[in-house]
Amino acid sequence: MTNVKMVRNVLDKNDRLADDIREMTATSNTVLFNMMGTPGAGKTSLLEALIPELKKDYQIGVIEGDVATANDADRIAALDVAAAQINTDRFGGSCHLGSEMVKPALEELDYQDLDMVIIENIGNLICPAHFDIGANYNIAVLSITEGADKPVKYPLMFRESQLAIINKIDLLQHLNIDIDEMLTGIKDINSKIDILQMSAMNQNDGVELHKWIADKMD
């Protein structure tokens, strides 16, 4: 009983801070995207493909979440946009971002001057979906190499997201994977979710994702 109550207190505090974040960013007209998915789904590569085009129209900031290393923030900073790294090592190796980590990172980025902040959450198909971090939109990224059954085995992330990206679609031809099973699995969990099949490595594929994001900025 005591355990359950303690977990609830932590979640309550997280959710209150998430509401604060939504209020702060609404005031400054900054839209927050929360990108989630397993390690190696290709989240950082998607951002590297997307940002050079997006930054022509928007002031962008990126928050990178990782257990260890600043590898991803370095990759994003190389694109000449504001990037902040959160390492959860100092939060006990936490497997997800929480609002108490995101709020100071937004302040570090001077979010008031930005049109959008994209948060790349910790690589993990489970835990990040349990924690509201004040984002306006959640994006679930999975790689086609992960297998067709992953959405039904890890449903919460797809339930909580407005967009699912099936990445590395160029590898489908080398795999024994039924893409229709994956698509049906996602839609069965969340009939309203948008789905994009793409490869971060293929420049043309980025156009649809760009459009999806721009649509949310109107």
Add this chain to the structure above:
Amino acid sequence: MTNVKMVRNVLDKNDRLADDIREMTATSNTVLFNMMGTPGAGKTSLLEALIPELKKDYQIGVIEGDVATANDADRIAALDVAAAQINTDRFGGSCHLGSEMVKPALEELDYQDLDMVIIENIGNLICPAHFDIGANYNIAVLSITEGADKPVKYPLMFRESQLAIINKIDLLQHLNIDIDEMLTGIKDINSKIDILQMSAMNQNDGVELHKWIADKMD
């Protein structure tokens, strides 16, 4: 402060139960392997490749951990070995197996009659490594498609494991990935770890893994 203490209590209870499990299985001469890795690293496919050969020499049981579905236990039961499914949905969607879940599953499998039990942990590169479940050996599975930097970004699992399997190695030729960076990353974290590069889809590749496991059974 209270939070920290509560987490410690939960961990203490988990670790005490893990010690119980080690004692139980030592008495019955049952060796416990704990297989961990991201969703889609190919853990179940590895077991499907491995078990038909292993069961010629050993009495085997398998415990499958998933947030939802019994897909994996069904795949293993089709190989005609004892399989138990743990769904963590009823543990609040837990992102890892804990000793309190593994102990009853071992009993369900009549572990006393088995030479080995292979536990396929929840698909997650972070959380399972934080929880001792009484295994004698930990095996970290990652797919080459996940990218060369994953070990240094998620170090704990590689620190806690005796074997790292780099799976789906047949796809390397289609990827722009530096395998040497991945190997160096693993060895920098844990110089004593064994590493196998293989594809679960290639029957010949299974021989080395079979040997590694048989070696631990002596």
